[in-house]
Amino acid sequence: MTGQLTQAPAPAPATPARRPWWRALGNLDRRFLPVLGTLLTLALMLGVGQSRYSTSRSDFISMKLFSNLMVDNSYLLVLAVGMTFVILTGGIDLSVGAVVALVGLAVARLFQVGLPLPVVLVVGVLIGTVCGLLIGVLVQVFDIQPFIASLAVMFLARGLANVVSTNSLAIKDEGFASLASWSITFGEGRSLWRINASMLIAVAVLLVAVYLLHYTRFGRSVYGLGSSDRGVAVSLMGLRPARTRIWVYVISGTCAGIAGILFALYTKSGYNLTGIGMELDAIAAVVIGGTLLSGGVGFVLGTGAGVLVYGLIQVLIAREGLDSWWTRVFIGAVLLAFVILQRVIVTRRR
Amino acid sequence: MSTPTATPPPTRGLSVQALRRVTDHGIFWPVVALLVLLLACGLKSPGFLDVTLRDGHLFGQLIDLLRNSATPLLLALGMCLVIATGGIDLSVGAVMAIALAVSLTYLDGSPDPGSAATVAVAVALGLVVGVVVGAFNGFMVAALGIQPFIATMILMVAGRGIAMLITQGQITTVTSPPFKSIGSGFVLGVPTPVVIAAVVFVLVTLLVRRTALGMFLESIGINGEASRLAGVRARTTTWSVYVIAGVLAALAGLVYGAPTMAADANNIGLLKELDAIMVVVLGGTKLDGGRFNLGGLIAGALLLSTLERAVIIFELPSQTTPLFKAVVLIAVCVAASPFLRSRLDARRLRAAQPRPVEVVR
Numbered sequence: 001m002t003g004q005l006t007q008a009p010a011p012a013p014a015t016p017a018r019r020p021w022w023r024a025l026g027n028l029d030r031r032f033l034p035v036l037g038t039l040l041t042l043a044l045m046l047g048v049g050q051s052r053y054s055t056s057r058s059d060f061i062s063m064k065l066f067s068n069l070m071v072d073n074s075y076l077l078v079l080a081v082g083m084t085f086v087i088l089t090g091g092i093d094l095s096v097g098a099v100v101a102l103v104g105l106a107v108a109r110l111f112q113v114g115l116p117l118p119v120v121l122v123v124g125v126l127i128g129t130v131c132g133l134l135i136g137v138l139v140q141v142f143d144i145q146p147f148i149a150s151l152a153v154m155f156l157a158r159g160l161a162n163v164v165s166t167n168s169l170a171i172k173d174e175g176f177a178s179l180a181s182w183s184i185t186f187g188e189g190r191s192l193w194r195i196n197a198s199m200l201i202a203v204a205v206l207l208v209a210v211y212l213l214h215y216t217r218f219g220r221s222v223y224g225l226g227s228s229d230r231g232v233a234v235s236l237m238g239l240r241p242a243r244t245r246i247w248v249y250v251i252s253g254t255c256a257g258i259a260g261i262l263f264a265l266y267t268k269s270g271y272n273l274t275g276i277g278m279e280l281d282a283i284a285a286v287v288i289g290g291t292l293l294s295g296g297v298g299f300v301l302g303t304g305a306g307v308l309v310y311g312l313i314q315v316l317i318a319r320e321g322l323d324s325w326w327t328r329v330f331i332g333a334v335l336l337a338f339v340i341l342q343r344v345i346v347t348r349r350r
Numbered sequence: 351m352s353t354p355t356a357t358p359p360p361t362r363g364l365s366v367q368a369l370r371r372v373t374d375h376g377i378f379w380p381v382v383a384l385l386v387l388l389l390a391c392g393l394k395s396p397g398f399l400d401v402t403l404r405d406g407h408l409f410g411q412l413i414d415l416l417r418n419s420a421t422p423l424l425l426a427l428g429m430c431l432v433i434a435t436g437g438i439d440l441s442v443g444a445v446m447a448i449a450l451a452v453s454l455t456y457l458d459g460s461p462d463p464g465s466a467a468t469v470a471v472a473v474a475l476g477l478v479v480g481v482v483v484g485a486f487n488g489f490m491v492a493a494l495g496i497q498p499f500i501a502t503m504i505l506m507v508a509g510r511g512i513a514m515l516i517t518q519g520q521i522t523t524v525t526s527p528p529f530k531s532i533g534s535g536f537v538l539g540v541p542t543p544v545v546i547a548a549v550v551f552v553l554v555t556l557l558v559r560r561t562a563l564g565m566f567l568e569s570i571g572i573n574g575e576a577s578r579l580a581g582v583r584a585r586t587t588t589w590s591v592y593v594i595a596g597v598l599a600a601l602a603g604l605v606y607g608a609p610t611m612a613a614d615a616n617n618i619g620l621l622k623e624l625d626a627i628m629v630v631v632l633g634g635t636k637l638d639g640g641r642f643n644l645g646g647l648i649a650g651a652l653l654l655s656t657l658e659r660a661v662i663i664f665e666l667p668s669q670t671t672p673l674f675k676a677v678v679l680i681a682v683c684v685a686a687s688p689f690l691r692s693r694l695d696a697r698r699l700r701a702a703q704p705r706p707v708e709v710v711r
Contacts, residue, residue, distance in 0.1 A: 092499070094624075138680065142687040145637045147438070147499075151624055152679040159673025166669050272669070276620070280507055293500045325514035325615075332508020339496050339504065347495075 033345050034290030035302040037338065041288075042305055045312045053319050058190045065315070067193035073311040074202035075100070075262040077304060079282040080289070081209045082255025084303045085248040087286050088213070089225040090295025091139065091146035093249065096256040097278030098157035099131050103260025104270035105161050108169035117175035124264075125257035131157055132253015136246035150249075154279070161272045168271040171264060180265040198262045205258060209300045222248060226295025284331060285310045288338050309334065377634045377646040379685045383678060384653045391656070391663050398663065407536045411659065413544075418655035419648075420543035424602040425626035426633070426647045427554050428595030433630055434564075435588050436571040436639030437491060437498030439595045442626055444509020445483050446603030446619030449476040451516040453604060454524050454613040463526040472529065476604050477597055483509075484596020488589035506623065513615035522613040533608030543605045550598065555644050564642075567591065571639030628675065629654055632682055653678070 049060040070077075079096050086093045103124045110120045131153050138149035171177075183196040213219040221244040224234035231241030264270055283293075289306025291298025313334065317327050372378060391411075392399045401410035425442050432439045453476035457463040460472075483505060490501035535542040558564030566587050569577035578584040607618050631637065632653055633646025657678060661671045684690060 138683070142684050142689050144683045144687060147627070147637060148631055148679070148683060151628065152676045152683070154624075154676075155672040155679065156676035159670050159676060162667070162669035163673065166667070280503065283503070284507060287500060293497050323514075323519055325511040325519060328511030329508050329515070332504050332511065335500075335507060336504050339490075339500055340494065343494055343496050 034292075034297075034338070034342055035299055035305065037341050038288060038290050038302055038305045038309060041334070041337075042309050042312065045309065045316060049312070049316055049319070062191065063186070063193040064191065067195065067199075069308060069311040069315070070199045070202065071194075071196060072266075072314075073307050074198040075259040075266060076278075076281055076285060076310065077202045077307045078205050078255050078259040078262060079278065080285040080303045080307050081205050081300060082252035082259075083279075083282045083286050084209065084289075084291055084298065084300045085213070085222060086146070086252045087226075087283070087291050087293060088222050088295055088298055089245060089248050091245075091248065092150060092283070092293075093132075093135065093252045093256075094147065094150040094279050095131055095135060095154040095157055096252065096259070096282055097275035097280075098154045098161065099128050099253065099256035100260040100263050100275040100278055101270075101272055102131075102157040102161040102164070103127050103257050104264045104267075104274060105164040105169060105272060106270070107261060107264050108171050108270035109164050111171055111173040111176065112169070117173060117179070120173075120176075121261060124261045125254060128257020128260060129250055129254045131256065132250040133246070135253065136249035139249065140242050140245045146249075158272075164272070165270070166272055168269050170269045176265070177268065180268055198265055201258065201262060205255065206300065206304055213300050218244060218247065223296055226297070281310065284335050287342075288334060290338075290342075292342060375634070377643060377649055379682045380632045380634065380646065380649045380653050383682060384649055384656060387653070387656045387660050391660050395663050403539065406539050408539050408541075413541065415652065415655050415659060416544045417541040418658070419651040420541075420547035421602045421606045421622070422625055422629050422654050423547045423647060423651040424550060424598050424605065425622060426629035426651055427551060427644070428598035429623075429626045430630045430633070430635055430642050430644060430647055431554070431558065431567060431591045432498070432595050433627075433635060433637060434567040434571050434639055434642040435591055436574065437588070437592075438502065438627070438637070439487060439592065439599075440499065440502040440623050441483060441487060441505035441509055442595065442599035442602070443619035443622040443624075444506050444513070445480060445596055445599040446606060446622060447513040447613075447615050448483065448509055448516065449479040449600035449603040450607040450618055451513040451522065451613040451615055452476055452479050453529075454522045454607070454611065455516055457524045457526050457529060458522050463524050464528065466528050469526060469528040473532070473604060477600050480597035480600025481593055482596075483600075484593035485589070487596065488592035491592060492585045492588040510615055513613070513618075517613050517615050519615075521615075524611050526611065530608055530611055533605050533610075546601070546605060550601070551644070551648070554594075558644070563587070568640050568642070571641070625654060628679055631679070634686075 046061050049065075053060040079100070083093060083096065106127055107120055107124045110123060115123075134156075135146070135149045135153050138144045138152070139146050142149075144152075179197055183194040185192060185194040187193055213222060217239060220237075221234050221239040221241065224237065224239065225231050225241055225244060225248075227233055231245070234241040234244070263274065267274075285306040286298070286303050287293060287306070288309050289298070289302035289304070291302060310331065313330050314327055317324070317330060388399070395411075398411045401408060401412055403409075425446075429439055429442065453472040456472045456475050457468065460468045462468055487498075487502050487505065490496045490504070491498050494501075532542055532546075537545045558567065566577070566582045566584075569580070569582055570584050570587060574584050574588075602622075603619060607613065627637075629647060629650035631650075633643055633648075633650035635642045635646060654675075657674055658668075658671055661668055661674060
């Protein structure tokens, strides 16, 4: 990947045999350090959970835990993956939470009208795509800051959601219900775990994102745009900064559309107040996953780990029997720790 | 907003130039939007523009508008200074909730919530919350050098949880007439929030325009490192700006929550940070930092609350307000965008082509 070319070779130590093991970390590409921090946090939390909540009959760390984490957070994973693209270019997308609410309500309303399942799903995702395209055009063509452009689209989506309905709309379509309840189960009794449709979709989105970001010209452009030179390097390389900048918002919007459908599958309804603050959850997951908010540095797989940390915080809070508002305090604390960690890494790199 | 274009259109008389200078001013489109909205409301509901004097107090829809503009204006004042340094403060909504929670919890626990002294202490405690939170944000930004967006997002995420801890998950309600009057009382016939907002506005304006602080803020926003080398105490200045923003947010929380006297940690100030940023943008300040326009904030805050009121006057469901906020925000930003302006300039240039161009600067 890109940074390895610029990495200076480590000076040969005088006495290699005496080198303490942690010095080996110095040879590690510094770009991996934030992600390493995420994985360590994940391990730490799993360790705490294992030691506190394991019983003689079942372990805390189990396939069941991971399958539940994925089921509960698949929509967040999809959102965070889309957000990773935007943040890597140095932008931000505040609209995703509102888009999730809009898509959920639109899907519910379209089923009421009587449209068939595939049409509804496609239209739902396309609503997100259009929202993303709007942000992209505002940002690229009209030169409006991403923060303001996505804020405007957030208000737009929230307002439209309220136009569709201010009440919760239940989704009663049979095809949708069977899609929501479809799953492959493994094991029995206490060790039962399952794979459902949302999980598969979320993982598929993650894999596509890994391919796009790390193995294509487009991915190279995304990282290049985030290098804080207003896309000069990207255009010098013969890549297309303008098109790429629009595309990342389209991707983020599309992911928000998919997440809206996953969330509708999860709750089997649409409601206009869903997703308030969900964009922050997504941004927090991306940051915890080791992506720098200034752009240019990060891995989409790190985002996956960030979402797991996020979900695990909620599990631990629930297991500990603390009130739900502690979740937000803890997430703030973890965020703080990661931000400071990132800061230290960036400072030492200079 | 008066950046000279690369190819200035040929001179075409003073009036055109004067007009262009007016339309180029950042505050032009927001004021136009405000006037159009007020006019539309006046036509739709004839009594809208009336202001009456009852029992020595001013009443009327316009007065309500002013009262509703107080909170966004207070928030936007702090936000504008932060944005001038190239930063952003996302925590203001959460700060509103924490400050109100602390004040009301103190009042709730005090033996005599009605006495002026108790209320003064409660208000002071609320403002101290603002100082502490602002100092934390400032420390993160100025001392640790963390991006403002993420530094203040930490409290945006955690703040509401902290407020819930203070109120122990309950909606704390108290009765204290002096405290209530902060939000719903009158001073010399004018609603108290309006007076508070006006006083704070004048103080902040004097602070940044009569001292060198305003210039320091702009220089930090343009190039923090260069201004530090030039001898501006960039760290201290940035830090104090976040403290100011925190205190103003706390004050806004007290003013906003005082009429109901209920500390609802989940809902007080929800998404207000975004409203405040919208007011700043509507007021003609760009988010890049380095340049700001305090007068525009008044237009922005009035536009925001007029918009909210207009939705009700036109008998639209109040939940559709965000839709209209979006339309206004997009319209104002697009109208002021360089893309549109360069298109217009190009057209003007073409229209003027046959005429002999005398002097090109």
